[in-house]
Amino acid sequence: MTITQERRILPGGGAHRHRLPRDDARTPPGVGPLALLDAVQAYVTEMDGLLPLADPALTERRYELLELTDELEIWAIHWPQNRRLELHDHGATVGALWVMAGTLEEHYIQADRTVARRTLAAGGGTAFGPTYIHDVVNAAPAPATSVHAYSPPMPSMTFYRQEVRGLVVDRAVYGSDPSWAP
DSSP states (O other): OEEEEOOOOOTOGGGGOOHHHOTTSSSOOSSSSHHHHHHHHHHHHEEETTOOOTTTTSSOEEEEEEEEEEEEEEEEEEEEEEEEEEEEEOTTTTEEEEEEEEEEEEEEEEHHHHHHHEEOOOOOOOETTTOOOOEEESSSSSEEEEEEEEOOOOOOEEEEETTTTTTEEEEEEESSSSOOOO
16 A cells, blocks of 8 residues: 655744643643644644645655644544555554544554444544554545544554454554654
8 A cells, every 4th residue: 555645834834822731640741632632623723724734635645744843743544445554553652533524434443452443423523642653544434534642742653463362462663664654
């Protein structure tokens, strides 16, 4: 699968206005999951009409960097039908995603190491802590667009595969790699 990346910082972006306190003292530097979910929802509302949506003819997953500060990064990700990002973590960062258009399906690893599934529709989202592992897929017929925020910015992502013995690390990618893709 080919992944196309565009880096576009929106003029007058709002990342600096979305600095929020951590949810609790145990959360590492950055914000906590619930505060980050509130921030990404506020960002989407504030930037209404300025954020890019998926082209109806989209055939490959695309992503655009919208905001980047020392404590926060925000991406728009466009999902064509049947495209996914396999099981992965976010390099020990806190994350949140908000679906702007379409519907996404998320599979995530629960504390007991079983896989759970949920549907995320436009106008909804989810947030997660620094040890979260999940995959996201657009199983719907129309393209979807979601906005993802990470705090602090992701240094890396580790990808996993499921085997009989459990999850196995497949590979890691780092933010300094030219093929970096959230």
